[in-house]
Amino acid sequence: MSQAAEGPKIVTAAILVIGDEILSGRTKDKNIGYIAEYCTAIGIDVREVRVVPDLEDEIVTAVRALSARYDHVFSTGGIGPTHDDITADSMAKAFGVSIDHDPRAVAILTEHYGAASLNEARLRMARIPAGAALIDNPVSKAPGFTIGNVHVMAGVPVIMQAMLDAVTATIPTGTKMLSATVPASMGEGRIAAGLGAIQQDFPDVSIGSYPKMLDGGFATDIVLRSRDADRLAVAVRAVEELIASLLVTPR
Amino acid sequence: MSQAAEGPKIVTAAILVIGDEILSGRTKDKNIGYIAEYCTAIGIDVREVRVVPDLEDEIVTAVRALSARYDHVFSTGGIGPTHDDITADSMAKAFGVSIDHDPRAVAILTEHYGAASLNEARLRMARIPAGAALIDNPVSKAPGFTIGNVHVMAGVPVIMQAMLDAVTATIPTGTKMLSATVPASMGEGRIAAGLGAIQQDFPDVSIGSYPKMLDGGFATDIVLRSRDADRLAVAVRAVEELIASLLVTPR
Known part of the structure; x- marks a missing residue:
């Protein structure tokens, strides 16, 4: 501990x-x-x-x-x-x-x-x-x-x-890990570069990318985890902006 | 190997x-x-x-x-x-x-x-x-x-x-492990002694006992595993006879 x-x-x-x-x-x-x-x-x-x-x-x-x-x-x-x-x-x-x-x-x-x-x-x-x-x-x-x-x-x-x-009920627990999921209606390959850059900016937030099959195509859940609620919120905003920008950009 | x-x-x-x-x-x-x-x-x-x-x-x-x-x-x-x-x-x-x-x-x-x-x-x-x-x-x-x-x-x-x-498809596989399940409408505690004795008689057959909740009471699946089909069949018969004898015995 x-x-x-x-x-x-x-x-x-x-x-x-x-x-x-x-x-x-x-x-x-x-x-x-x-x-x-x-x-x-x-x-x-x-x-x-x-x-x-x-x-x-x-x-x-x-x-x-x-x-x-x-x-x-x-x-x-x-x-x-x-x-x-x-x-x-x-x-x-x-x-x-x-x-x-x-x-x-x-x-x-x-x-x-x-x-x-x-x-x-x-x-x-x-x-x-x-x-x-x-x-x-x-x-x-x-x-x-x-x-x-x-x-x-x-x-x-x-x-x-x-x-x-x-x-x-009998053992001490730690500071909770908080998490948030940002869904993206696209495969990981389009997100990866921007997401890697955000991860570099937020070394204190763990950012995972989880592909899944959806309606025959690929979608991605981006999961952010941190014990600091403020940092988590800022990182989530950065990822949401990334996804929004990719939605208006040709692949 | x-x-x-x-x-x-x-x-x-x-x-x-x-x-x-x-x-x-x-x-x-x-x-x-x-x-x-x-x-x-x-x-x-x-x-x-x-x-x-x-x-x-x-x-x-x-x-x-x-x-x-x-x-x-x-x-x-x-x-x-x-x-x-x-x-x-x-x-x-x-x-x-x-x-x-x-x-x-x-x-x-x-x-x-x-x-x-x-x-x-x-x-x-x-x-x-x-x-x-x-x-x-x-x-x-x-x-x-x-x-x-x-x-x-x-x-x-x-x-x-x-x-x-x-x-x-590209790797060699071994002799298949065969298995059979004998269901018992009683908890493990009634079966355990007899099952342990059968396990002693069949060291070449792996006998597992898996309790489960069923209709609010306990039931048990007895799973027998062996690579030898004949030995497996004989052991299954022994377990079936055990369960049948317990069903007519007071608990």
Whole structure:
């Protein structure tokens, strides 16, 4: 976490998606986009995403790399009751701590299932690395957990979303990145030179150009991002003037 | 690429998504799921995915890590004409080769735009690392390229998909991973013990358990994967028998 005396406060994060089903393409991930948009809105910059299989070594390597580099890591997947749910044990290994049935988690599951139905498999969901804080799961009760700077959440989107609400309420966020989109009814090739010049004039505003197909032709969304609302507004005006001038110019 | 004399042929790949817009959540990625499913269908195992920002150092680091580890890397994004399109230059740096306007690519763009409209920005899309093979772009002409084992494709899905068709036609694929799904109208907690036992009996079949919300309750898809159709069929039968037995057993 870096913070200048007067400058914006930057909080960074990575997303770690754990699951063979995403890598095989059977399940289309819905969590990356959700977490990314959510973090941007509350002032956390997502800087990297990784998707890894349900293999302990792969999870451990990715967790260590990402947790060392970013302020926070949000992981999804692999905390259920079945044999292929190895995320909790892998997190314990990554942080070099023990793992066992956590009394707090056992109590939650006992209340939810009743002692008679809390079989060994369900009890597996109470395995939490030593020293971790629990993340509330209002949907299906089995909790996530935070160990170090890693927030370990379920893969089922509705549960993950509830856990993300819970966990982000507890962590400090940074100065929000503001953004504005200027649409242009032309391809990037006509805009590029002028846009590059504006980017040079505004090194403190990040200017991205995103082509898309529209009515069989190309259009472009120009997205400007800055933590300074005034600078953002001035840069937006410059881009709008560029687009207006190109609309009256032969290609 | 590993290949036993008589065993299945395994071909591995990683996906590298390049783009600030994915990390900010503004654009929801549609390429990861598409490439993953496509690769599985043709006999390429996707083992890892990374999403990195439009920063040269980040791209170079990721390309080197992934290309050293997997048979193929499929990258998407950052090959357009604007200042934020730095993928081609980053790939050249990752492989330690020079980059310049490629005569083959210049010819394609000249034919498409006409010499008068081929401005400097559009010409930027002809910057191809030395030694790279071009990937045909039937949609908007500006080509992708293959350098080493890295296949560099556009980010716009319709273009990426056409490039993926072109590039996968040229590379050897492995023995296809076959899969079957057994649906179960119950949560994972009831299935887990029996499923774990079946997994022990079938170490050569990968068995995954995927919970989902259905009609307000939980259901589970059990996905079995193997390159051996006979073993897969026997394992599927074992899982079906497990589910049938649970349906007549009190929870």
